[in-house]
Amino acid sequence: MTFDEVLSRVNDVFVDVLDIEDIMLKYETTAADIEEWDSLSHIELVLEIERQFKVKFTLQEIQGFKNVGHMCDAIVGKLA
Amino acid sequence: MLEQGTSFQHEFAVSESVYQGFLAVFNDRNPLHTDEAFAQQKGFRSVVMHGNILNGFLSYFIGECLPTKDVVIHKQEIKFHRPVYMGDRVTLEAKIDEVSEALGVRAFKFKFYNQEREMVAVGRIQIGLLA
Numbered sequence: 001m002t003f004d005e006v007l008s009r010v011n012d013v014f015v016d017v018l019d020i021e022d023i024m025l026k027y028e029t030t031a032a033d034i035e036e037w038d039s040l041s042h043i044e045l046v047l048e049i050e051r052q053f054k055v056k057f058t059l060q061e062i063q064g065f066k067n068v069g070h071m072c073d074a075i076v077g078k079l080a
Numbered sequence: 081m082l083e084q085g086t087s088f089q090h091e092f093a094v095s096e097s098v099y100q101g102f103l104a105v106f107n108d109r110n111p112l113h114t115d116e117a118f119a120q121q122k123g124f125r126s127v128v129m130h131g132n133i134l135n136g137f138l139s140y141f142i143g144e145c146l147p148t149k150d151v152v153i154h155k156q157e158i159k160f161h162r163p164v165y166m167g168d169r170v171t172l173e174a175k176i177d178e179v180s181e182a183l184g185v186r187a188f189k190f191k192f193y194n195q196e197r198e199m200v201a202v203g204r205i206q207i208g209l210l211a
Contacts, residue, residue: 040154043183043208050180059182 001079006053006072013052017044027069053079081147082186082209087175090145092137094129094168102130129164134192134201141172142207150210154185158203162194169195174205184209 011025018036031037037045049071050056055078065071103109111118112128119127135158142153164170170192178187185208192201 043154043185046183047178047180047185057182062182 001076003072003076006075006079007068009052010049010068010072010075013045013048017041017048025068027067027072029068030066049075055079082176082179084176084179087173088141088145088188089171089173090137090141091169091171092140094133094164094166094170096166098133098136099129099166102133102136106130106132124163126165129166129168131158131160131164131201134158134160134164134170137170137172137192138190138205141174142205148209152208152210154206154208156203156205158201160201162198162200164194164200168200170200177204178206184211 007025007027011023014023014025014034014037015021018034018041020034020036023034031042046057046062053075055075057074061074065074103113108130112122112124113119113130114127116127119125135156138156138158139153142151143149171194172190172192174188174190176186177189178185185206187204187206189204190202191199194200
């Protein structure tokens with residue numbers, strides 16, 4: 001799966017979990033850019049992304065994500 | 081601690097004091113819950129206990145019945161399949177079906193059964209383990 005495909009699916013997860021329709025994630029997007037993305041939402045987002053892509057992140061990996069792009073890079077790496 | 085597949089069971093009494101306490105605190109006096117004739121006219125055996133009493137029992141289960149008190153409820157969903165009446169004894173059966181060690185999350189599937197072993201409610205509850 002390409003990075004763009006992963007980003008598109010992650011975007012869908014954000015739409016679903018955060019219940020906001022007009023969201024367009026970019027590589028640099030962080031929680032500071034999205035009002036609904038708080039600590040509880042973050043847990044829900046990570047859990048749903050793990051389910052959707054059938055991957056598991058470690059705590060260190062999760063804490064290391066600087067932005068959406070970093071997370072998608074990690075997903076691409078796990079799927080390779 | 082609290083591993084995938086771990087099961088729990090706890091019995092609760094839907095007593096007069098539970099019912100009156102819920103009424104006193106939340107003041108939901110809809111006739112379905114307070115008027116015998118109204119409830120029977122709607123097809124129920126008697127006044128129906130508030131469904132959210134079961135959510136109160138869930139709160140007790142999470143807060144007081146697990147091996148740790150370091151817990152917080154994230155979210156829960158419940159479907160009410162059958163009415164619950166005064167005097168019913170409901171048994172909660174809960175099983176951990178999702179674990180995220182990285183996020184400190186546990187999710188339970190649960191069912192409530194009445195004393196006739198009829199399923200009265202089902203749902204899912206997700207908690208976080210506090211550091």
